Structures are given as structure tokens and as C-alpha cells.
Amino acid sequence: MDFSIASILLLDGITNGAIYALLGLATVLVFTVTRVIFIPQGEFVAFGALTLAGLQLGQTPGTIAFLLVMAGLVAMLDLVAGLRDGKPAAKVALAVLRAAVLPVLIGLVALWAAPLKLPLVAQVLLTLAVVTAMGPLVYRLAYQSLADASVLVLLIVSVGVHFALTGLGLVFFGAEGSRNPSFWDASFTVGPLLFSGQTLIMLMASAALIVGLWLFFERSLYGKALRATAVNRLGARLMGISSTAAGRLSFTMAAFIGALSGILISPTTTIVYDSGFLIGLKGFVAAVFAGLASYPGAALGALLVGVLESFSSFWASAFKEVIVFAAILPVLLWRSLRDPHSEDH
Amino acid sequence: MRKILPLLGLALLFALPLLPVPEFWITQLNYIGMFALVSLGLVLLTGVGGLTSFGQAAFVGLGAYTTALLSTRYGLSPWLGLFAGLLITLVVALVLAWLTLRMSGHYLPLATIAWALALYYSMGNMEFLGKYDGISGVPPLELFGFSLQSGRAIYPLIWLIAVLAAFGVRNLLDSRPGRAIRALNGATTMAEAMGVSTFRYKVIIFVLAALLASVSGWLFAHFQRTVNPSPFALKMGIEYLFMAVVGGVGTVWGAFVGAGVFKIIEDELKELLPALLGSNGNFEIIVLGIVLVLIIKYAPKGLWPYVVSAGARWWPAAPRARDWADAAPLAARDKPQAGELLLDVDQVRKQFGGLVAVNDVSFQIRAREIVGLIGPNGAGKSTTFNLVTGVLGLTSGKVSFRGQSVGGLSSREIARRGMSRTFQHVKMIADMTVLENVALGGYLRSGSGTARAMLRLDREEEKRLFKEAEAQLQRIGMVAQMHELAGNLALGPQRLMEIARALCTDPALLLLDEPAAGLRLKEKQALAEVLRQLKREGMSILLVEHDMEFVMGLTDRIVVMEFGTKLIEGTPDVVQASPEVMAAYLGTEH
Numbered sequence: 001m002d003f004s005i006a007s008i009l010l011l012d013g014i015t016n017g018a019i020y021a022l023l024g025l026a027t028v029l030v031f032t033v034t035r036v037i038f039i040p041q042g043e044f045v046a047f048g049a050l051t052l053a054g055l056q057l058g059q060t061p062g063t064i065a066f067l068l069v070m071a072g073l074v075a076m077l078d079l080v081a082g083l084r085d086g087k088p089a090a091k092v093a094l095a096v097l098r099a100a101v102l103p104v105l106i107g108l109v110a111l112w113a114a115p116l117k118l119p120l121v122a123q124v125l126l127t128l129a130v131v132t133a134m135g136p137l138v139y140r141l142a143y144q145s146l147a148d149a150s151v152l153v154l155l156i157v158s159v160g161v162h163f164a165l166t167g168l169g170l171v172f173f174g175a176e177g178s179r180n181p182s183f184w185d186a187s188f189t190v191g192p193l194l195f196s197g198q199t200l201i202m203l204m205a206s207a208a209l210i211v212g213l214w215l216f217f218e219r220s221l222y223g224k225a226l227r228a229t230a231v232n233r234l235g236a237r238l239m240g241i242s243s244t245a246a247g248r249l250s251f252t253m254a255a256f257i258g259a260l261s262g263i264l265i266s267p268t269t270t271i272v273y274d275s276g277f278l279i280g281l282k283g284f285v286a287a288v289f290a291g292l293a294s295y296p297g298a299a300l301g302a303l304l305v306g307v308l309e310s311f312s313s314f315w316a317s318a319f320k321e322v323i324v325f326a327a328i329l330p331v332l333l334w335r336s337l338r339d340p341h342s343e344d345h
Numbered sequence: 346m347r348k349i350l351p352l353l354g355l356a357l358l359f360a361l362p363l364l365p366v367p368e369f370w371i372t373q374l375n376y377i378g379m380f381a382l383v384s385l386g387l388v389l390l391t392g393v394g395g396l397t398s399f400g401q402a403a404f405v406g407l408g409a410y411t412t413a414l415l416s417t418r419y420g421l422s423p424w425l426g427l428f429a430g431l432l433i434t435l436v437v438a439l440v441l442a443w444l445t446l447r448m449s450g451h452y453l454p455l456a457t458i459a460w461a462l463a464l465y466y467s468m469g470n471m472e473f474l475g476k477y478d479g480i481s482g483v484p485p486l487e488l489f490g491f492s493l494q495s496g497r498a499i500y501p502l503i504w505l506i507a508v509l510a511a512f513g514v515r516n517l518l519d520s521r522p523g524r525a526i527r528a529l530n531g532a533t534t535m536a537e538a539m540g541v542s543t544f545r546y547k548v549i550i551f552v553l554a555a556l557l558a559s560v561s562g563w564l565f566a567h568f569q570r571t572v573n574p575s576p577f578a579l580k581m582g583i584e585y586l587f588m589a590v591v592g593g594v595g596t597v598w599g600a601f602v603g604a605g606v607f608k609i610i611e612d613e614l615k616e617l618l619p620a621l622l623g624s625n626g627n628f629e630i631i632v633l634g635i636v637l638v639l640i641i642k643y644a645p646k647g648l649w650p651y652v653v654s655a656g657a658r659w660w661p662a663a664p665r666a667r668d669w670a671d672a673a674p675l676a677a678r679d680k681p682q683a684g685e686l687l688l689d690v691d692q693v694r695k696q697f698g699g700l701v702a703v704n705d706v707s708f709q710i711r712a713r714e715i716v717g718l719i720g721p722n723g724a725g726k727s728t729t730f731n732l733v734t735g736v737l738g739l740t741s742g743k744v745s746f747r748g749q750s751v752g753g754l755s756s757r758e759i760a761r762r763g764m765s766r767t768f769q770h771v772k773m774i775a776d777m778t779v780l781e782n783v784a785l786g787g788y789l790r791s792g793s794g795t796a797r798a799m800l801r802l803d804r805e806e807e808k809r810l811f812k813e814a815e816a817q818l819q820r821i822g823m824v825a826q827m828h829e830l831a832g833n834l835a836l837g838p839q840r841l842m843e844i845a846r847a848l849c850t851d852p853a854l855l856l857l858d859e860p861a862a863g864l865r866l867k868e869k870q871a872l873a874e875v876l877r878q879l880k881r882e883g884m885s886i887l888l889v890e891h892d893m894e895f896v897m898g899l900t901d902r903i904v905v906m907e908f909g910t911k912l913i914e915g916t917p918d919v920v921q922a923s924p925e926v927m928a929a930y931l932g933t934e935h
Contacts, residue, residue, distance in 0.1 A: 159587075
């Protein structure tokens with residue numbers, strides 16, 4: 001291996017690492033706010049990439065119908081729950097409308113726009129809207145009523161959601177993989193390195209989002225409120241922070257990050273309905289690196305995972321997944337030596 | 346009837362291959378038996394211990410690949426393959442346990458996901474393991490020259506192992522180590538204070554679950570006669586967890602119900618859904634996922650409890666048979682002489698950052714004394730208590746117990762030396778009976794380990810433990826409630842039960858952390874009566890309280906704390922008359 005190969009591998013690793021960083025951040029975000037270990041994060045990646053691919057072909061991806069069905073289910077559940085609690089009908093109707101109107105609107109617009117073969121940018125925005133709108137609906141359907149359950153129970157629910165979404169992914173998109181066109185075909189040479197426009201977009205989008213998240217949680221009142229919910233649900237509730245709203249918001253952000261990651265990598269990698277899982281898990285390894293708690297830590301861990309992956313695919317390509325996932329073990333050892341603690345639930 | 350019905354069921358189970366049952370159902374039952382073996386491990390790990398592994402399928406794979414490789418490539422006996430598989434599984438499980446179990450609960454599932462993926466891709470890429478095609482031509486098992494090649498022939502072996510494993514796990518849960526394991530899910534601090542090494546038991550149940558999975562893999566390899574990576578992928582690991590959750594995490598027979606339901610649902614769905622929906626897809630996985638979420642939401646204890654409650658109409662659960670009347674007493678420690686210096690707290694100090702929570706406090710307790718440690722809220726009583734019992738580390742100072750320094754020791758070591766405590770917020774195992782909860786206190790006075798418990802070689806010692814637990818319940822007047830579930834008791838009796846549990850450790854010094862907090866008047870009076878009686882019997886007690894009236898009538902001496910420092914020490918009369926104490930409690934006039 002000479003310097004130029006090493007630098008190409010490094011660039012490749014950093015580019016993928018940037019995506020893992022986004023997913024790692026989403027994992028940390030969801031975990032710190034809701035204590036949910038969000039295994040289905042990767043499904044949003046696949047949904048994002050493949051919904052865009054479907055729109056590119058002028059098809060109507062199944063995700064749009066799925067969004068409408070979920071919105072309908074949520075409306076029904078809210079209606080039943082509201083009436084059972086004996087709330088006035090007008091108030092219940094208003095609450096149901098408020099929860100369902102946006103996803104239904106997005107779904108209907110998407111249904112109308114899908115066959116039009118709009119320009120790429122419009123399709124990207126449409127995809128982002130469709131997948132992002134799923135986030136709070138998934139939270140409402142699977143997690144909301146279990147918000148006070150243990151981490152373990154929530155983890156098992158996550159696994160159930162992952163199963164269901166993966167199976168649905170196969171129904172929506174079939175077993176064929178898709179690859180999207182590049183967003184920006186320009187390329188730049190710096191020394192031995194060839195930066196494609198796509199790489200630049202990936203790096204910049206990730207960096208912007210990471211900084212944005214950091215600012216949101218460290219500087220804004222709402223971000224701090226979300227963190228407070230993570231530390232003490234009851235206490236936060238007493239301070240007037242709705243833990244349900246916090247959960248919905250964090251899932252919305254997770255879905256957005258997932259969809260964006262999927263759209264960003266789809267021009268460089270072929271995405272199949274279940275590819276999201278492995279990509280999400282690599283983000284996960286990065287999040288574990290940060291103890292599921294620190295944003296800069298997760299970002300750093302993700303870059304390491306990306307670089308480790310690109311170098312191991314050069315040296316032992318068949319074993320690249322083995323190496324990446326086995327790398328979590330020394331990380332865990334390091335963490336267990338650093339802060340050994342266990343608590344009563 | 347209660348005895349006969351399960352026996353009939355077992356007889357029918359083993360007679361099935363002799364009956365004209367279609368081959369299809371024998372095959373199904375073989376799979377159910379092998380699946381149940383794995384899910385049994387998860388019952389122990391997840392349901393009882395509160396830990397989760399998604400990597401059980403990978404352990405199945407370890408067992409299967411080991412025997413497949415040894416019996417095809419090297420022509421070794423499958424029975425040797427079984428032991429080799431168990432050995433490898435043991436090593437891997439120990440490494441994973443050592444890496445993750447010291448950290449909080451969710452690192453284990455994450456590590457097992459990673460390990461399952463790593464193993465899957467290794468199996469799929471290793472030349473000598475046949476890559477994704479796997480290893481075929483695995484020989485069938487042979488027993489006494491008898492080939493177990495057909496499904497009907499291997500059926501008795503699969504079910505014998507599964508049923509034996511189920512009885513082993515059931516025996517384990519009703520034993521000394523079993524009570525310690527049942528404390529892992531949410532009562533670890535209490536278990537440590539009773540002398541249990543909770544880390545050790547976490548490792549034990551993780552390893553046991555892995556070994557059960559490995560045995561299942563061995564059976565699988567010789568039943569299918571071929572192995573490839575796909576049945577050992579992460580997806581299957583998740584499905585094993587699904588079985589345990591559906592059947593009823595925490596109940597041994599739930600593992601079988603879960604495995605059966607899973608296998609039948611999966612097969613039916615594979616047939617039914619494409620026929621209904623008219624295209625080929627992975628529909629069963631959608632249904633499995635949704636069913637999993639619904640079960641957790643609406644029947645979090647799984648299906649088995651419904652079976653039990655349906656059966657309870659005809660056969661109500663019988664209380665534990667009282668067979669310990671003639672058991673020998675447990676060994677007792679030599680009791681301190683009256684007046685002997687028991688506890689010497691010398692200038693202890695605890696700082697949290699800049700805050701001095703306990704500021705150079707000293708006091709002593711002599712044998713047969715009841716000493717009260719009182720003070721207003723925030724005075725540092727509980728912190729002092731935690732320093733003495735080893736829950737918190739000392740910043741400086743010394744604590745000696747019966748002449749030995751105990752500063753810096755873990756609460757487990759301190760329990761071993763003869764200090765036993767109760768908790769301000771009652772810590773118990775709600776789904777165990779009062780008697781079993783109290784018997785946990787006898788942990789350090791007994792020695793049966795996991796293997797003895799699984800083989801039921803521990804019954805003599807169990808009788809001695811229950812005899813002691815019953816005697817302690819008698820002592821505090823709760824013997825009538827000994828078969829009730831601890832979680833069904835009111836707060837007052839729960840507090841008394843904690844005292845009985847502490848007494849069961851045969852302590853030289855009893856430490857009670859706010860035992861009267863939250864009690865009603867009648868309950869307080871009952872508690873005071875029990876403490877008076879213990880004093881008459883010669884027990885030494887440190888009582889942390891903020892209820893002045895309660896402490897005044899009971900104690901020989903009182904230590905009053907305020908703002909982390911010792912205000913005054915003396916007899917109740919002296920303390921009561923002290924203007925400083927009055928000021929501390931009521932404030933001063935300005």
C-alpha cells in the first residue's frame with residue numbers, strides 16, 4: 001500500500017464515516033431522550049433511498065400508502081383513547097386532526113406528485129417529508145404507551161418494529177437494489193485525492209447537521225428541555241415539559257436523519273430493502289463508542305468505524321463486516337474499565 | 346390429579362413417535378424441542394435475570410459448526426463434538442460476560458448483536474467452514490449402536506434433553522442460587538447486602554443460557570445433517586427472544602409454549618400469507634414483528650400466565666409443603682458479649698465535590714445496645730449509614746467492626762462480617778413468597794451452588810434454610826403470612842419482613858434505615874414491639890430515624906446529627922432536654 005491508496009481509503013472511510021456519524025447521532029438522540037435503543041433507525045435509511053429511487057422512476061412508492069395507513073391508525077387510536085377518557089368530542093376531534101393532518105397532507109401531496117417525475121431536488125424534498133413524517137407515527141404506535149417501561153422492554157419493542165419495517169420494505173420495494181444518480185457530478189483533484197461533488201455534499205451535510213444538533217442541545221431551551229426529559233421524566237413533566245412531545249420530536253429528528261443519510265449514500269452504494277440495518281448498526285457501534293451519551297464522541301467513533309471499514313475492505317474484504325462488528329468488543333472493554341457501574345432499575 | 350396429569354402428559358410426549366402421528370408433526374415437534382432449549386436459556390437470562398441477548402442463535406451456531414466440523418473433517422464421534430462445542434461456547438460466553446456484565450444492562454444486548462453479526466460473517470467467509478454453503482454430510486447420532494437418523498429416532502433424545510433442561514432450570518430457580526438470580530432484576534443492592542455477588546450470578550446465567558443454546562445447535566447439526574450460516578443469523582437470535590417473550594419470559598414452561606407458537610405461526614404464515622396477499626414476500630416477519638410489539642403492550646408476561654390462571658380454576662396452586670420441621674439448624678456465629686465494642690465509627694467524613702455531607706462524625710455501639718441516629722432531613726444520617734454499610738466509600742476516617750477495620754470494604758464483605766441492614770425503601774423480590782424472601786437472608790450461611798441446585802442435591806440445606814427463615818418470621822410474628830407473595834403485603838409487614846431477612850443472616854449488629862417511615866400508627870406500634878423484643882433477646886441495633894417519638898421510647902443512646910456534624914450524643918432524656926436539639930428540629934427564636 002502506498003500513500004495514494006491510503007489516502008483514497010482514508011477519504012472513502014471518512015465519507016462513509018460521516019454517514020455513520022449522522023446515524024450514531026440519531027441513535028444517541030433517541031436514546032438520551034426516550035431511552036429507546038432504536039434498532040429500526042436503519043430502516044429509515046432504506047426507506048429514504050428507495051423512496052427516492054421509486055420517485056426517480058415515476059412510480060408511487062409503497063411508503064406513501066404506508067404513511068397514510070399509519071396516520072389513519074394513529075387517528076383511530078387517539079380517537080378511541082380520547083373518547084374512553086371521557087374528553088369532550090370536539091376536543092378529541094381537534095387533537096386527532098392536529099396529529100393526523102400533516103402526515104395525511106404530505107401523503108396526499110406525495111401521491112399526486114409521485115408520477116410527475118419532478119426535478120431531483122423536489123423529489124429529494126418529497127422523500128424527506130414522507131419518511132420524516134413516519135417518525136412520530138412510529139413513536140405513537142409502538143412506543144408511546146410504553147414510555148415508562150424499562151430499557152430492556154423498549155429494546156425488545158425496537159426489535160419488533162425493526163422486523164415489521166424490514167418486512168414491509170420488501171413488500172414496498174421488492175428484493176431488487178437501487179442506486180440513485182449523483183447529485184453533483186463535478187470533481188476536484190487535490191494532490192492524489194479525487195473529491196467528487198457527491199463526497200463533498202455528504203461531508204458538508206453531515207458536518208452541518210452535527211453542528212446543528214450540537215447547537216440545538218447545548219444552546220437552545222428546547223434542546224435542554226429534551227435532555228432534561230432524558231434524565232428524569234417525572235421531573236421534566238413537573239417542569240411543564242411533555243415527555244410525549246419530546247418523544248415524538250426525537251423520533252421525527254431520527255426519521256429525518258435516517259432519510260437524509262439514505263438519500264446521501266444512495267448515489268454511491270446500491271441500497272436493498274434490508275441494507276439499512278447494517279448501515280444503522282455501524283452508526284450504532286459508533287454510538288456505543290460514545291456510551292450512547294455524547295454527540296462529539298459518537299461522531300468521532302463513526303469516523304473511526306468508517307476508516308476501519310474502508311481499510312479492512314482493502315486488506316480482507318470478505319471479513320470487513322467481521323472486523324467492524326468485532327471492533328465493538330475492545331470498545332466495550334475500554335468503556336467497562338473506564339466507568340464500571342450498574343444500577344437497579 | 347395434580348401429580349398424575351403432568352406425568353400422563355410426559356408419557357404421551359415420549360410415546361408420540363410410536364403412535365401413528367404424521368411425519369410432519371414429528372419434525373415440527375423436533376424443532377420445537379430444539380427451539381425451546383434455546384428459549385429456556387433466555388427465560389433464565391431475560392425473564393428472571395433481566396439481561397438480554399440477541400446472540401443466542403450464534404451460540405447455537407457455535408455448537409452446530411463445532412460438531413459438524415469435527416465429525417466430517419476429522420471423523421470424530423459426535424459425542425466428542427458435543428463437549429468440544431460446549432467448551433468453545435463456555436470460553437466465548439465468559440469473554441463476552443466479562444466484557445459487558447459490569448456495565449449497565451443495555452450493553453449486553455448490544456454486544457451480543459455485534460458478536461452475532463461478526464460470527465455470522467465469519468462462518469460465511471471461512472474457507473474451511475464451507476463459506477455460505479456450509480458443511481454437509483454430517484453423520485447422524487448413534488446411541489448404543491442404534492442410529493438416530495430418522496426424525497422419529499432422534500425425537501426422544503431431543504425431548505429428553507429439553508425436558509431435563511427444563512427441570513434443571515426449574516430446580517435452579519427454587520434454590521439458594523435461584524433466589525440470588527431472581528434478585529438480579531432490580532434488587533441488586535439488596536442482594537449484595539445479603540452477601541450475594543450479583544456479577545457472578547449474571548455471568549452464571551449468561552453462560553448457562555449459552556450452553557443450552559450450544560446443545561440445541563449440536564442436536565440441530567445431527568438432525569439436519571448439514572449446517573450453513575443462515576439458521577444462526579441475527580434474525581434467528583431475535584426470533585429466539587420472540588419465543589421467550591411470547592411464551593412468558595420468566596416461566597420455564599413458557600419457553601415451550603413460545604417455541605411451539607412461534608414454529609406453528611411461522612409455518613402457517615409462510616403458507617397462508619402469500620396465498621392471501623398473492624405475491625411472494627417476507628410477510629411472516631411483518632406479522633412476527635407486530636405480534637411482538639402487541640404482546641409486550643397488552644400481555645407483557647406472555648401466554649403462559651394465562652394457561653396457569655385457566656388451570657388454577659381446577660387446581661389452585663398449593664403452598665410449599667412444610668417439610669423442614671426436623672432439619673438441623675444452620676451454623677450460627679459466636680455472639681458478642683454484652684458490653685463488647687461492636688462498631689467504632691471514628692471521624693468519618695464524606696465529601697461530594699465541595700459539599701461535606703458527613704463531617705468527621707464519631708460514635709460507638711456496644712453489644713446489646715440500641716443506638717438511635719437521628720436528625721432533621723438532610724442532616725447526613727443516611728450518608729453516614731451508607732458509609733458504615735459499605736454502599737459509599739469513605740473520604741477519610743475509620744470504621745471498625747468487632748475490632749477489624751471495615752472501611753472501604755464492599756457491602757458484601759461487610760455482610761459477611763456480621764452486619765445486616767434493611768432499606769429505607771423496601772427492597773424485595775415481589776414475586777417470591779415471604780418465606781423465600783427471608784430465606785435469601787441465609788445466603789451466606791449456606792453453600793449450595795448452581796450445579797447442585799439444578800440436580801436437586803441441595804434439599805437438606807434448603808430445609809435448614811427454610812427452617813431458619815420460618816423461625817425468624819415466628820420471631821417477628823409473621824409466620825401466618827409466610828406463603829403470601831411479598832409484593833401483596835402492605836408496607837408495614839414488608840418492613841417487618843426485611844427485618845426478618847436481616848435476622849436470617851444471623852447478624853451481630855442490625856442496622857435499620859428509617860424503618861418507621863411511611864408506616865401507620867398501628868404498624869409503628871407493631872414495629873416498636875418487635876424491636877423491643879429483639880433488644881430483650883440481646884440483639885444490638887443501630888436505628889436511623891427522624892421520628893423522635895419512635896426513637897425516644899426504644900433506644901439506650903441517641904446520636905443527633907445536623908448539617909453533617911454530630912450535634913450531641915446521650916440518653917433519650919438528655920437529648921430530649923437539650924436546647925440545641927430543640928433548636929435543630931424546631932428552629933431558634935430571634
